[in-house]
Amino acid sequence: MSLQTLPRDQIQHLHDEHLAAYRRLQDEQLTLDITRGKPSPAQLDLSEVLLSLPGAIRQDASGTDVRNYGGLDGNLQLRQTFAEILGIPVEQLLAGENASLSAMHDAIVYALLHGVPGSERPWSREDSIAFICPVPGYDRHFAITERFGIEMLTVPMLEDGPDMDAVRELVADPSVKGMWLVPTYSNPTGYTVSEDVARQLAEMTTAAPDFRIFWDNAYAVHHLTDERTPSADLLGLCAAAGNPDRAFVFASTSKVTFAGSGVGFFGSSPANVEWWRENISFRTIGPDKVNHLRHAMYLRDAEAVHQLMAGHREILAPKFDTVLRILSDRLGPHEVATWTRPKGGYFVSLEVVEGTAKRVVQLAREAGIALTPAGSAFPHGIDPRDSNIRIAPSMPTVDQLEVAIDGLATCVLLAATEQALAS
Template structure:
């Protein structure tokens, strides 16, 4: 199906055929959901060994009784687990509760209210802003929006954020105080940042506001589907450029063990960690060390964690293949949309023709398939071209995903044909 070369008669015939198919599907009253990247029950079962793993032995290797108060930085063994995931020294890691999003919110709030490492609090700037590579992660944008921090779109390329644009913006506006990054299998595009991109990000601290921070959300650091994809280390790059204070890294086991009962990690320079600790001392008496110990016992060696992630990959690969097969069959020879096939992570990013995404999502919803809201992958929920749709294949059973994708491709075709007819 080539839209640009189709005649009005051809488009009208397609619209009639597609509408009939759509009406037949609507009669089935489906109730399918591919909105968020939640692990499936099969994936969650992989970590059920956490239950009872302590067998009444609550003491960590260093003698800490994990049932009691204290230990703001988390257990040493948990920090070592986070260090393995992020590839950083364990003394630069704090192990927290179950959510890296909580740690990110805490870090943004610290910068906003108090400033990092003695720098001016962001709230005292005239118009504090974050750079937001787009399409990106909606929950990052929500943090900024809630605190009134402005957001500036930066296009994503196949190597990461458009660094020409990012560097120009940082040089020209000292009120830019951060950038959100999902550097490996980026949400939703699946892009892994290249070495040049990482090196240029590390140099931003040389020209930016001294309080500028890179929020390095490495959520999919170990979520490879097949062969391991190597992400250049941001810490090493900042050390080479004397900008170590400019980056704060995050990771968690949310999509590794039990999503609602994992362990989150933040890694940063000593100065940044000191800033975070000052606020943490007022808000907590320490994390859930019992859960941290459970995870450390389950993954006593990093090789055990790698083997565990290979089990995840075996569950996820058929689902990503299902999405890819549907998109390739429906659009491989057409001009109706573009997408990339990710090598890991949790999402597939699909771009419709301009002005069609919201209508695709509306049609899918009426047919019983829920998708992430239109515009969700852009700040303020506003996709300027109304093109991007995030597909999350992980949660539903494969049979349901197959049905959902059949509906999805039909809705893309119908919405696109109708849009083209409007222009003629």
């Protein structure tokens, strides 16, 4: 019963039906929030033991007193664990503060102030600079570049990674200095960059000799199925292609242990790591080594991390199943939306009828269901098709999600019939 093929009187009937359902939804006075990918309390409880660590232990495996200054590179044991997970030589991976987002912000600032290895001058002294932004993408990436006045050039994010024809066209401009990319279970689509696309990114010719890919591997171990989708080794591919400095790799334990008290990582070529080390030496005398030690004790090795993430999956997978089931049951028959079916990560990307996303979000808000603003997954918050909505299932309970996604479906159908009747 596709909405596109129905006669007007039947569309009117559907509209009236969904308007009545919407008014009942409003009467329930809901307060549900599916805006951001925050771990639920049940997920945070998985790492409760961290609050009792490191206990009476004062020294890490190297004999360093973790209560004192120093140690720019971070805890070696923890770096060894995540070097294995990320496929990065341990000497090229540093452990830092509590989140990778701050490291990405600082990398932009350092590049603006001082340039990066291969720069002729600081980026801020260029006539103009731009970043490639696969869309839909991560709103906080776009917020950083917007904050510093960096032009953002969009390319489609496909199921195997960014549209490489579009990327190659853009990097022919020397003002294009960088690119944002979440390579594994990307935010918000859940797509993963294939080995072939990663190789193309590593090998492509760029007009800017100091072009950098900000490879934000936030969801490398965040699987929703038994399949552990591997991340492409961009750093190794860049080295093999003769472009060793092209990749800045970021990761963290923010959605592995405690979201606000994790450990962030920066990995790159030897030249980039030395550049990073030099810049942070003026900013800090060392990271939180107590937090590093407690994480090293808890996350003993890569397999311990995977076991912990299996616990996350047991909590998250039923929530994603709930979202996909209700979208299929409620929206599938009417062909008014499409959505991704991620194998990992934290989001479902919903595409509604073009021109209705803002209306859907408004209707949901007025019914007590909070969604990320329409357009958030695009630079400057502007979705040219006004069709994308990001769903974050992690925080609510399954019962709350049942209500929220069913209500969202009602809003999608109401907005679609409104538009159909207005045309």
